[in-house]
Amino acid sequence: MSPLSVLDLPQLYTKPSAKALLDTLALLTSAPSSWDYNADPDTKDGLDLDTQGEVERVQIDSEGVARYLTSIVSNSLKWIPDEEVKEEIWNQASLRLSERSGRTAMGDLNRRFTIPTRDGSFELNIHEPALTGDDLGLKTWAASYLLAKRLHLFDLIPPGQRDKARVLELGSGTGLVGLAMAGLGADVVLTDLPSIYTNLARNAKTNASIVEQNRGIIRTGVLDWTSPHSCTLFPEDVVDTNGDGDALSEKFPLILAADSLYSPDHPQMLVNTIAAWLSEDVDSKVIVEFPYRAAYLPEIASFRKQMTMIGLQILNEGEEKGFDDWGDASKDEDALVTCWWSCWGKNLPGQDS
Numbered sequence: 001m002s003p004l005s006v007l008d009l010p011q012l013y014t015k016p017s018a019k020a021l022l023d024t025l026a027l028l029t030s031a032p033s034s035w036d037y038n039a040d041p042d043t044k045d046g047l048d049l050d051t052q053g054e055v056e057r058v059q060i061d062s063e064g065v066a067r068y069l070t071s072i073v074s075n076s077l078k079w080i081p082d083e084e085v086k087e088e089i090w091n092q093a094s095l096r097l098s099e100r101s102g103r104t105a106m107g108d109l110n111r112r113f114t115i116p117t118r119d120g121s122f123e124l125n126i127h128e129p130a131l132t133g134d135d136l137g138l139k140t141w142a143a144s145y146l147l148a149k150r151l152h153l154f155d156l157i158p159p160g161q162r163d164k165a166r167v168l169e170l171g172s173g174t175g176l177v178g179l180a181m182a183g184l185g186a187d188v189v190l191t192d193l194p195s196i197y198t199n200l201a202r203n204a205k206t207n208a209s210i211v212e213q214n215r216g217i218i219r220t221g222v223l224d225w226t227s228p229h230s231c232t233l234f235p236e237d238v239v240d241t242n243g244d245g246d247a248l249s250e251k252f253p254l255i256l257a258a259d260s261l262y263s264p265d266h267p268q269m270l271v272n273t274i275a276a277w278l279s280e281d282v283d284s285k286v287i288v289e290f291p292y293r294a295a296y297l298p299e300i301a302s303f304r305k306q307m308t309m310i311g312l313q314i315l316n317e318g319e320e321k322g323f324d325d326w327g328d329a330s331k332d333e334d335a336l337v338t339c340w341w342s343c344w345g346k347n348l349p350g351q352d353s
């Protein structure tokens with residue numbers, strides 16, 4: 001079906017009904033209906049914005065849409081008698097405009113993510129504050145949702161195992177990967193920089209009951225890869241990093257990280273941090289997932305090289321596609337990212353690397 005033109009939408013000079021305008025504004029949502037990339041466009045699952053319900057997606061040519069939305073925002077809508085309904089129309093038009101300016105212009109939001117398990121699924125609620133400056137960890141990235149959905153396939157928690165799998169996540173951001181791992185029944189420490197900590201701790205608190213129900217444990221802390229040997233954990237009810245925390249001392253048989261390589265320093269810093277916290281067990285593992293962003297391909301190559309230099313080898317790897325919703329998410333293909341996942345283990349004597 002060819003896309004509709006903005007001229008096919010209800011024009012204000014015809015004094016369209018409030019319902020016609022609200023229905024049109026729902027059609028113009030540019031949030032992706034799903035973060036799941038699926039070759040079958042009829043299969044939907046995944047992203048659910050708190051602020052809106054499911055809407056059927058209709059292709060609308062983006063030419064002139066911003067002008068159309070601006071005309072609604074600046075029109076007095078005199079023919080609509082109900083003041084509250086008018087407010088709602090202006091509000092929805094403003095939201096559509098900010099979505100079109102990209103995620104950076106949007107306010108805070110809550111996303112619900114469905115995480116598959118061996119025999120079902122559970123839901124996580126993730127808060128993303130309005131984005132400010134360079135704090136990339138305040139948004140949930142495609143690689144983290146892909147990895148969160150992949151975790152159950154690694155058989156990291158064999159059924160009937162008495163001791164919980166102990167896991168450290170580096171650069172947790174909003175916490176989706178670490179919380180998913182805890183929701184699968186692991187004992188997880190989620191970490192990031194101080195500026196990201198408050199939102200990370202908030203998301204840990206929000207999802208504490210589903211994690212507990214699934215027999216997992218979560219702790220949160222600050223671990224800056226520039227000081228790779230030091231990690232401070234804060235009590236559950238502390239959502240800032242001003243008070244006293246406890247130094248983490250244990251090492252971990254499993255380390256996770258998603259979308260952590262976007263500066264030339266990152267590969268070395270991340271690998272040093274992995275080396276500092278990975279336990280000596282022969283079956284210790286590191287599982288990472290990174291998007292292939294053209295500007296950062298050398299970082300991925302450097303990460304691979306440096307992981308082998310600390311005695312790790314790839315046990316399993318693959319590629320998959322997911323969505324980042326930066327920019328104009330209405331052009332879904334633009335938001336599509338190919339990500340590389342890999343599971344690393346110890347390079348034992350006598351094995352080829």
Ligand SMILES: C[S@@+](CC[C@H](N)C(=O)[O-])C[C@H]1O[C@@H](n2cnc3c(N)ncnc32)[C@H](O)[C@@H]1O
Nearest residue numbers: 136137140141144171172173193224225258259
């Ligand atoms: C692109 S975000 C990815 C966040 C999350 N893993 C995801 O995929 O949604 C990169 C994360 O790495 C964190 N990070 C960057 N430099 C770091 C450092 N020196 N120490 C610890 N975390 C760092 C950022 O704060 C941010 O949360």
